[in-house]
Amino acid sequence: MPEVDLFQEHRRRLFAVAYRMLGSASDAEDVVQDAWLRFSAARPSDLRSPQAYLTTIVTRLCLDRLKSARAAREEYIGPWLPEPVLTDDREEPEQSVALAESVTLAFMVLLETLSPEERAVFLLREVFDHEYDEIAAMLDMTPANCRQLFHRAKLHIADRRPRYHDTLEAKRPLVGRFVNALRDGDGDALTSVLAEDVGFWSDGGGKVFAARRPIFGRDHVVQVLVGIRRTAPSVGIALADVTLDVVEVNHEPSVVLRVSGRIDSVYTFSIENDAIAAIRIMRNPDKLRFLERQLSSEQ
Numbered sequence: 001m002p003e004v005d006l007f008q009e010h011r012r013r014l015f016a017v018a019y020r021m022l023g024s025a026s027d028a029e030d031v032v033q034d035a036w037l038r039f040s041a042a043r044p045s046d047l048r049s050p051q052a053y054l055t056t057i058v059t060r061l062c063l064d065r066l067k068s069a070r071a072a073r074e075e076y077i078g079p080w081l082p083e084p085v086l087t088d089d090r091e092e093p094e095q096s097v098a099l100a101e102s103v104t105l106a107f108m109v110l111l112e113t114l115s116p117e118e119r120a121v122f123l124l125r126e127v128f129d130h131e132y133d134e135i136a137a138m139l140d141m142t143p144a145n146c147r148q149l150f151h152r153a154k155l156h157i158a159d160r161r162p163r164y165h166d167t168l169e170a171k172r173p174l175v176g177r178f179v180n181a182l183r184d185g186d187g188d189a190l191t192s193v194l195a196e197d198v199g200f201w202s203d204g205g206g207k208v209f210a211a212r213r214p215i216f217g218r219d220h221v222v223q224v225l226v227g228i229r230r231t232a233p234s235v236g237i238a239l240a241d242v243t244l245d246v247v248e249v250n251h252e253p254s255v256v257l258r259v260s261g262r263i264d265s266v267y268t269f270s271i272e273n274d275a276i277a278a279i280r281i282m283r284n285p286d287k288l289r290f291l292e293r294q295l296s297s298e299q
Contacts, residue, residue: 077206205284
């Protein structure tokens with residue numbers, strides 16, 4: 001098989017690994033492209049497992065980027081959230097519950113609490129189902145060290161790991177009620193769809209207006225949401241120019257808010273017990289470009 005075809009066969013899986021490692025679709029694309037350049041230039045003629053070889057390249061490139069990114073994220077203005085990506089079950093490689101859960105924003109934020117090595121071992125083992133000896137070879141460690149890192153990572157996130165059971169279609173009516181309530185600025189209707197201890201995170205990256213700190217509690221979150229709706233005209237946003245579309249982002253029900261056809265923000269919801277338990281809003285324009293390209297390609 002020609003090298004380019006062999007690489008393309010694994011490209012989607014490589015992007016899946018890189019995106020979960022980095023939390024950035026743009027950086028994941030760069031890593032996958034770099035992996036192709038290295039693969040095409042130095043592919044051994046007796047290569048037995050192209051997938052393992054390519055995954056090794058991608059994982060090591062991601063580790064290098066993660067280590068340099070940690071300092072930058074500590075200086076990030078306001079809450080840091082992963083880049084949102086449009087998801088579709090039909091397009092994901094090797095479907096599994098672990099694969100779907102691992103790309104939710106709630107889970108990816110949780111991965112940020114791990115060291116780069118813990119994150120790599122956990123994802124390769126738990127999500128992508130590699131054996132410990134394979135992971136050890138990829139990371140230049142011993143299998144025993146990999147087991148230790150995996151168990152440490154699993155214990156660290158076990159109690160906070162989100163679990164989702166309902167499908168997007170089952171959650172869509174609740175999100176529809178949220179959309180109607182937000183559009184109308186109806187505080188009572190918003191209260192009816194939010195969990196009492198709902199959390200709210202907004203990522204503007206210092207580039208656009210966004211809450212600088214997380215907000216917790218239904219009354220406080222409703223106040224913020226109603227305020228967003230009420231102040232829109234005062235900042236030059238005509239409500240007639242605003243559209244709200246329900247889509248699937250990171251395997252969670254989400255709303256794309258457009259102003260005059262341009263994506264302004266993406267609201268992603270975590271739903272538990274028939275109530276919205278968390279709202280994560282991406283407003284940083286740099287982190288909306290990949291999603292905008294995805295949506296444009298679907299039109």
